[in-house]
Amino acid sequence: MLATTTSTRDSGLLDTLVPLFRRQTGIDVKVIAVGTGAARAMAARGDADAVLVHAWESEKRYVASGDVRDGRLVMHNDFLLVGPPADPARVRGTRDVVAAMRAIARTGPFISRGDGSGTEQMERALWRLAGIDPTRVPGRDATGQGMGATLLVADQRRAYTLTDRATYLAFRERIRLVPVLEHDPHLLNVYHAYVVNPAKHRRAKATLARAWVSFLVAPATQDVIGAFGRARYGQALFVPDAGKTEAQLGLK
């Protein structure tokens, strides 16, 4: 059983990868789409066999605690700030996400995931960098839901939000929010796959999990990841990263 995060499900990538994996190996993968926090927690409780997450800082802690092991860098995509076309904080056209967060903090509104996901952790990190207490941002609220639902709420409430590119592209046709800031190096979203440590969680099926992780970093799969979304959105949603190091992506 594989636990993964919502943003990969909403973008549809796993809908492509899971059947491919089944054809190659005959192994079926049950996708439990939860926030990164819950994916971690499920791993920590041994309810999942493998995880695919994107919250590098906290991942390091779970590797240290021995809950998960054999981490492999799979791919990355990036976050972007989206907001209402009226852009009350006048962020559009700027390039510094920290300055943009400060501008949004003055005007609001901002809709947060608030679900403990990697996206929310990224958002908190950005507020921290900007030196802002997010609870004091006017009109900031949290949905406690996945990225897709949060985009819909932000759209209806004419609010800014932080989203991964894959989900935004998948929802672009349905919402009026527009990208107001992208391509800042702070906005990188790196996915690692892990095997739940069978030494710590006896029910975890480590062999199957290893097959899944190996599949994700195999060259053929990496090509599929690199091409995913291009046909539909005109641009790829993920950048395949197998074989690269964290440092090359700017992670510490």
Next chain:
Amino acid sequence: MSRPGTGGAGAPAVVFDGVRVVRERRTILDVPRLALPADAVTVLFGPNGGGKTTMLRLIAGLERPDAGVVRLAAGAGGRRDGVAYGFQEPVFLRGTVRMNLELGLTLRKVPPMERVARVRAAADECGIGHLLERDARTLSVGEAQRANLARALALGAPITLLDEPLAAFDRVGRVAFLDELAVLLRRRAGTVVLVTHDREEALRLGDHMVVLVAGRVRAAGPLRAVLERPPDPETAELLGYTVVVDGRGVTLGIPPGALRIPRGAVPLAPGARCFRFRVERVLEVGLETRVRGRILTPAGEVATEIALLAGDVPPVPGEVLEVSAAGCVAIGS
């Protein structure tokens, strides 16, 4: 048994004018014109299904006629305050008998003190004064019927409608309460319209009578007048007459209980009529003896019954006797 002011000479309390009620394309009531007298007890009498209850519902405004109007006398206060209705089945709301009796008075905005007094009076009249604090749903059948009546009477409405007020009683209870009800109705002011299918009740309680058969009024007027001049054989039979056609082709009504077997030398009462009677059975009913048989006339035979007086010698089945009856009326003349 008549009470003061029962003449009905003044303006009528209720007038039916061109009233028709149709259900599923069947006319169940057709009353071109009928006036019910004020300040009197009018009984609506007839077989079940004849439209009696429908007439009460029209008066109460619970139904509208498909044609025509039902008018209440001016000064009755309209249907809301002017009419009280005692339904055939006693239905009570949750709560005590007192609460049930007070509800209508509360809805008619009667002041609290007067409410208490009127409920007390009506309950005592109907013999349920001791039951006022009882849960209304725990009353016996007879008690419920009395409470049902008391609830209607407590309203003191100008027009009181009572639908078979004795129907739920057993035979013994009915006889006892019939006496009470007769007294009670005579004592009250106001108009009463009472529905019954029972001849004895009708004769005991009514000042006026309306005979209703299959949705049509067969006879209407003061009780005595209706009794003395039944308009047709069917009505006469409803009123208890034995109907025969005599040798001259005249239709006669023999009043109930009027037939006698003459004894030797005793002369016939003046105006009495004689008939030939063939004995079929002799019945012992307790201390009484009844003779069942047929009156024989040139026009045919009519089944009837004669009660023997004490001392009469019982006849033998098959025997043909000469019998007599006083007070016979001509029908439809």
Next chain:
Amino acid sequence: MRDLLAAFARAFDLLASGDPALYTIMARTLVVSGAATLLALLAGVPIGYLLARRRFAGHTLLLGLVNTGMGLPPVVVGLFVWLVLARSGPLGDLDLIYTRRAMVLAQFIIALPLVVGFTVTSLRALPERLPDLLRTLGARRWRMLWLLAREARLGLLAAVMAGFGAVVSEVGASMTVGGNLERSTRVLTTAIVTETGRGDVPLALALGLILLVLAFAVNLVLTWAQTRGSR
């Protein structure tokens, strides 16, 4: 098992600590579901009365709709209300989507068929002649409705319990039209979903226990009223 015990402890701690965020969510849950139930009662009892006592064109159709509506999936109601209230929808200009009012509306739609259905059943159980009796005693329209409702109060309390129980425990519609916004529209059920998604299973379970306690407390009050009313 450890999680379950932890949940009990956590629920107790949360309640005892007087955590303002928790009490805000509890109060919000009560207000939203209470308002929806109350509105459903105000609209549903007269509709139920008409269905129970009158025959009119479309009577059977409406009754069928009510019976179907008693099992309406909340999430479908939520989607429908979302489409109507979204900014692109027919009532988008009201700007109601992702507000408590939107949640009340959705929950009202969920509770209404239940209230109507229970009202029809309980009014039909009354003696057939009762409305005629009340009319001749002098009751008109609203007074009549009130008196009949009082007679049928046991059944109507059951309607309240069914309606409130359905909306306080539903999550689909509240999530869809309320958006589960932390500061304005998060209620106990959507909070449970969030905490489950976040991986904080003990907190989610604790919230579930609190929801049960809340629903139980409300039903206890109503049941008390019911037994008192049956005397």
